[in-house]
Amino acid sequence: MKFFIDTANLDQIREANALGILDGVTTNPSLMAKEGIRGEANVLQHYVDICNIVSGDVSAEVLSVDYDGMIAEGVRLAALHPQIVVKVPCTRDGIRAIKWFTDNKIKTNCTLVFTVGQALLAAKAGATYVSPFVGRLDDISSDGIALVAAIVEVFDYYGYDTQVLAASIRTTQHIIQCIEAGADVATCPLSSILGLLNHPLTDKGVEIFVRDAAKME
Numbered sequence: 001m002k003f004f005i006d007t008a009n010l011d012q013i014r015e016a017n018a019l020g021i022l023d024g025v026t027t028n029p030s031l032m033a034k035e036g037i038r039g040e041a042n043v044l045q046h047y048v049d050i051c052n053i054v055s056g057d058v059s060a061e062v063l064s065v066d067y068d069g070m071i072a073e074g075v076r077l078a079a080l081h082p083q084i085v086v087k088v089p090c091t092r093d094g095i096r097a098i099k100w101f102t103d104n105k106i107k108t109n110c111t112l113v114f115t116v117g118q119a120l121l122a123a124k125a126g127a128t129y130v131s132p133f134v135g136r137l138d139d140i141s142s143d144g145i146a147l148v149a150a151i152v153e154v155f156d157y158y159g160y161d162t163q164v165l166a167a168s169i170r171t172t173q174h175i176i177q178c179i180e181a182g183a184d185v186a187t188c189p190l191s192s193i194l195g196l197l198n199h200p201l202t203d204k205g206v207e208i209f210v211r212d213a214a215k216m217e
Helices: 010-018 029-034 040-051 067-078 092-103 116-125 134-139 144-158 172-181 190-197 200-215
Strands: 002-006 024-026 057-061 084-089 108-113 129-132 163-166 185-188
Touching (some): 002 190, 010 040, 024 185, 040 057, 040 067, 057 108, 067 084, 067 092, 084 092, 092 108, 092 116, 108 116, 129 144, 134 172, 144 163, 172 190, 185 190
Parallel strands (some): 002 024, 024 057, 057 084, 084 108, 129 163, 163 185
16 A cells, blocks of 8 residues: 655655655645645645655645636646646536546546545546545544445446545554555555554564663673
8 A cells, every 4th residue: 555645744744755655745725724835836836845855646736616727727736747646626527627637648636535426436537546535534423444445346346547545544543444445545644654653562672672782782
């Protein structure tokens, strides 16, 4: 499974990349605002800065909600860097836009996916990725991981190349569950990825080895 980091924080992206396990980045307007990125020129440059850190796909989200606006924005975003993937909401105009981008060789990430039906339409339109939102479904007492597993099963059955990119990951346990569900990608906060390293037996083993190594001096 690929690991993307879900942030606009360049320091966190560099830290994740330095681990040697980072496959890409996703971000959105909320994450940009959290980092204090304001103004179109600064936002566009920030996407380029992210691409210059990582070697994988970087999702850049359109802000328009209408078809023509999505196309204009997506073309502008895709022109920034070869690693840019245009992130489009799973709406009627969004699906139309994904088809246009697919026909014009522009990679896409269909975001805000909450049902198998939405994911299927995005795949039929040629989306590179679909992003089911795990945490947001859990927030309303639904099962986000079950949705990921169902989409994986449908795509495998019908032979779609669209990758399942599990988003809205809140915990390290979510990552483990996404692995078990067969997600192609999980996009996560850095803290959740680092949580995979935590185990008391590992910590205890290191402590024992260090203590015993001291006896050899």
